[in-house]
Amino acid sequence: MTTPVRRTSDWMAVVRAEESAQPDAYHADPCAEVFVTEEARQVVAAFKPFHPPSEVVPVRARLGDKTLLSSGVRQAVSLGAGSDCRPYRLPLEPSFAYYEVDLPGQLSGKAEALAQAGYHPRCRVVCVETDLRSPPPSVAPGFDASMATHWIVEGVFYYLTSAEAESVIGWITRQSGPGSWLTFDIPHPRFFTDPDHQPFLREMAAHGVPFAGAVEDPVAWLAPHGWTAEAATHRDIAEGRCPWLAPLPPRLRGRKQDIWLTRAHR
Numbered sequence: 144m145t146t147p148v149r150r151t152s153d154w155m156a157v158v159r160a161e162e163s164a165q166p167d168a169y170h171a172d173p174c175a176e177v178f179v180t181e182e183a184r185q186v187v188a189a190f191k192p193f194h195p196p197s198e199v200v201p202v203r204a205r206l207g208d209k210t211l212l213s214s215g216v217r218q219a220v221s222l223g224a225g226s227d228c229r230p231y232r233l234p235l236e237p238s239f240a241y242y243e244v245d246l247p248g249q250l251s252g253k254a255e256a257l258a259q260a261g262y263h264p265r266c267r268v269v270c271v272e273t274d275l276r277s278p279p280p281s282v283a284p285g286f287d288a289s290m291a292t293h294w295i296v297e298g299v300f301y302y303l304t305s306a307e308a309e310s311v312i313g314w315i316t317r318q319s320g321p322g323s324w325l326t327f328d329i330p331h332p333r334f335f336t337d338p339d340h341q342p343f344l345r346e347m348a349a350h351g352v353p354f355a356g357a358v359e360d361p362v363a364w365l366a367p368h369g370w371t372a373e374a375a376t377h378r379d380i381a382e383g384r385c386p387w388l389a390p391l392p393p394r395l396r397g398r399k400q401d402i403w404l405t406r407a408h409r
């Protein structure tokens with residue numbers, strides 16, 4: 144049996160694999176299938192009646208890909224990387240440095256599983272085991288904090304309190320050279336007060352992975368840290384109010400989520 148946090152990452156892979164199989168996939172991740180185990184499918188099936196906000200997963204993945212490929216950076220850090228396979232599926236230069244950060248044990252066996260399926264890293268991948276609630280001063284030995292970096296924080300702020308998220312943003316900012324980018328998703332406080340979400344929130348807590356994080360306004364949150372941000376909720380995107388993300392297909396806008404998608408630059 145895997146740990147509860149490990150399961151959230153395999154769960155994301157199932158969602159990405161299902162979207163990838165759509166003829167008009169909003170986001171395609173061929174590597175996701177590698178992590179679609181029977182156990183992962185069972186977790187997804189068990190949570191389905193509680194309506195998890197899975198619509199957000201392909202949207203943040205597409206935003207992250209688009210930002211990374213257009214940013215011109217030569218290093219990226221994926222916090223809470225889980226089954227994120229960007230170094231294995233995106234056309235990154237061999238000299239590109241991609242840091243995958245996650246809790247101890249979360250990334251073990253990942254490279255081997257991908258290799259067995261024929262996926263090999265296109266660039267340099269460095270795995271870092273750390274708890275973001277008490278990270279070391281630097282991402283890793285060799286990480287160049289003076290360089291422009293793309294920070295990818297997908298599906299992670301949900302599990303951090305406001306104080307922990309604030310501390311993570313400070314940690315990121317201290318290690319971000321000029322020209323850095325940051326993309327992430329985080330619930331709006333409305334997500335927690337919406338009566339429709341209470342059964343799902345209770346279920347997550349009961350399984351040891353309570354949702355904790357929310358922010359009223361990501362743009363205002365990031366500004367004192369020197370980031371210029373753009374943010375739209377999934378609801379905004381679903382209702383056509385986000386010019387910087389492609390319109391969603393009907394299956395991804397059937398339920399509208401009060402969850403922010405944010406990209407920021409400094």
Ligand SMILES: C[S@@+](CC[C@H](N)C(=O)[O-])C[C@H]1O[C@@H](n2cnc3c(N)ncnc32)[C@H](O)[C@@H]1O
Nearest residue numbers: 148151152155223224225245246274275297298
């Ligand atoms: C929902 S998964 C998202 C995985 C991946 N980013 C994606 O979008 O597919 C959440 C990930 O965040 C990691 N995580 C949660 N809390 C963390 C913490 N305090 N420090 C480091 N990683 C954490 C989990 O281990 C898990 O891999």
